[in-house]
Amino acid sequence: MILLELFLGFLQVGCFSFGGGYAAIALIREVVLSYGWLSEDMLSYIIAVSESTPGPVMVNLATYVGGSQAGVLGAVVATLAVVLPSFCIILALMAVLRRFVSNPWVKAAMIGLKACVTGMILATALEMVLANAVTNGSADMIAIALTLALTGLYYGFRPLFKRKLSPIALIAVSAVLGAAAYGIC
Amino acid sequence: MISLVEDVCVERRHWITQEEMDDLVVVAESTPGPIAINCATFVGSRLGGLLGALIATFGMVLPSFLVIFAVSRFLDRFLEIQIIANAFRGIKLAVGILILDAGRKLFLRLPKKPLPLMILFVSLAGTLAMHYFALRISSVVLLLAAAGTCLLVRTIRKGGGRP
Numbered sequence: 001m002i003l004l005e006l007f008l009g010f011l012q013v014g015c016f017s018f019g020g021g022y023a024a025i026a027l028i029r030e031v032v033l034s035y036g037w038l039s040e041d042m043l044s045y046i047i048a049v050s051e052s053t054p055g056p057v058m059v060n061l062a063t064y065v066g067g068s069q070a071g072v073l074g075a076v077v078a079t080l081a082v083v084l085p086s087f088c089i090i091l092a093l094m095a096v097l098r099r100f101v102s103n104p105w106v107k108a109a110m111i112g113l114k115a116c117v118t119g120m121i122l123a124t125a126l127e128m129v130l131a132n133a134v135t136n137g138s139a140d141m142i143a144i145a146l147t148l149a150l151t152g153l154y155y156g157f158r159p160l161f162k163r164k165l166s167p168i169a170l171i172a173v174s175a176v177l178g179a180a181a182y183g184i185c
Numbered sequence: 186m187i188s189l190v191e192d193v194c195v196e197r198r199h200w201i202t203q204e205e206m207d208d209l210v211v212v213a214e215s216t217p218g219p220i221a222i223n224c225a226t227f228v229g230s231r232l233g234g235l236l237g238a239l240i241a242t243f244g245m246v247l248p249s250f251l252v253i254f255a256v257s258r259f260l261d262r263f264l265e266i267q268i269i270a271n272a273f274r275g276i277k278l279a280v281g282i283l284i285l286d287a288g289r290k291l292f293l294r295l296p297k298k299p300l301p302l303m304i305l306f307v308s309l310a311g312t313l314a315m316h317y318f319a320l321r322i323s324s325v326v327l328l329l330a331a332a333g334t335c336l337l338v339r340t341i342r343k344g345g346g347r348p
Contacts, residue, residue, distance in 0.1 A: 016328050017217045022287030026312065030324050044277040045264075049256055051283065055249020056186075056219030063250050067257040075254050079246060086218025087242055090226040091235070093212065101211045105336060110215050112335030115301035116328050118291040119308030125285035127316050132281050147278045154282055170279045178275015179268050 002070050003077050005035060010062050010081035017082075018110070019117040021057035026120040028061050037065055040131060048171050058082055142181050150174055190224045200228050221245055300338060304331045 009031040017024035025047060032038050038046070050060035059079060066078025093100050100106060133144050150170065157165035187210060194200045201209070213223040222245060229241025264270050295301050308327050314320045 012325060015217055016325060017219075018215075018328075019291055020214075020287075021219055022284055023291065025284060025287075027324055030315075041273075041277060044280045045260070045273050047280045047284075048273075048276045049260070050253070051280075053249060053252045053256070055246070055252070056221050058219050059222070059246055060249050060253045063253040064257045067254050072254070075250065075257070079250055083218070083222055083242060083246060086216060086222050087226050087238070089216045089218070090212070090223050091230055091238060093216070094227070094230055097208050097212050101208070101215055105339065106215065108335045108339040109332040111296060111301050112304055112331035112333075113328055114291070115295055115304035116308040116331035118288060118295055119305040119310075120312045120324055120327065121284065121291060122288035122305075123309045123312035123316070125281060125288050127313070128284060129281040132278050143274070143278060146275060147282065150279055151282055154286070167279075167283050170283065171276055174275040174279035175272040176275070178278070179272040182271035182274050183268060 003074060006066050006069060006074055006078045007081045009035060010066070010078045011084065013058065013062070014082040014085035017058055017086075018113045019121075023117045023121050024058040025061075026117070026124040028058070028065075029124055032065055037069055040128075044128065052168050052171055142185055146174070146177055146181060149177065186221050190221060194224065194228050200232055205231075300335065304334065307331075 013024055013027045013031060016027055029043060032043055033040065046061060046064045047057065050057045050064070053060060059082060062078040062082035063075045067075035070077070129147065132147065133140060135143065150173065153173065154165055154170055157163075191206055195203050195206050209224060209227050210220070212227075213220040216223060222242060225241040225245035226238045230238035233240065264273060292305070295305065308331065311320075311322055311327050312324070315322060315324075
């Protein structure tokens with residue numbers, strides 16, 4: 001029952017996505033790959049699309065994955081499931097907002113959750129970067145060269161031009177470089 | 186995103202006070218889910234109860250839902266065009282870098298104390314092991330264990346400050 005799987009999968013993502021949109025990517029990737037809903041490559045593409053369109057990355061990913069698996073209904077179910085936990089939690093906490101955030105037990109648990117999410121997202125990022133560097137079992141020299149160039153650009157931009165390169169700008173540059181490099185070679 | 190919400194809710198419409206907004210940002214950081222959704226639910230509920238919360242959250246999700254759903258209809262066919270497929274091979278690399286950067290930022294904000302660093306290491310190693318050795322532990326187990334460990338340490342240290 002694909003709708004139930006989508007609902008439960010994204011409910012899990014919605015319940016544990018501490019630390020912002022990108023932190024949720026580790027969870028979403030685990031769920032999506034374990035059910036075999038999308039390939040790793042496709043997931044990367046959707047993350048880029050989500051980053052370049054309005055709205056939270058997590059909601060965008062849920063909509064896409066749901067839609068790709070079960071049409072409009074799938075998109076609605078997955079989006080609903082990913083939003084539901086935070087919706088309920090905020091409603092439940094309305095009256096005690098300030099006491100909640102200053103509670104020492106909550107603070108303690110939150111440090112653990114954030115540390116854990118940080119480890120998960122770093123691991124996920126390493127897996128993705130490594131997977132990108134290898135195509136069909138051999139090193140993809142173009143990908144490695146482009147990754148190094150894009151990393152240099154992303155971190156070198158601020159000291160050189162006194163302003164940050166936005167993620168969307170990096171994605172745009174990478175699209176042009178990818179089209180050029182893979183088109184020529 | 187936060188500045189956009191603040192601009193609309195606090196400065197232009199006066200739906201909530203600046204103080205409430207500041208509280209909300211802290212709460213949003215300590216609860217799961219995107220901060221924009223948290224803000225919409227909070228503001229909606231404050232102004233119109235449960236119905237307000239539903240409508241505001243719905244309004245927040247709708248635009249991106251429509252855009253992404255439209256994209257999902259044609260992306261597959263779009264990727265059959267060779268130059269687009271090549272562009273996306275480049276984009277895939279940028280996504281890897283952006284996620285690594287997100288991890289780096291989360292790491293910088295983490296208190297550099299033994300317990301959080303240990304949890305970070307275990308979750309990093311555990312997630313990699315899950316991927317490369319097909320080890321069946323789920324992220325949810327890691328997260329619950331991390332929160333549990335911190336609560337346990339605090340119980341043991343009772344009153345001894347933050348873990």
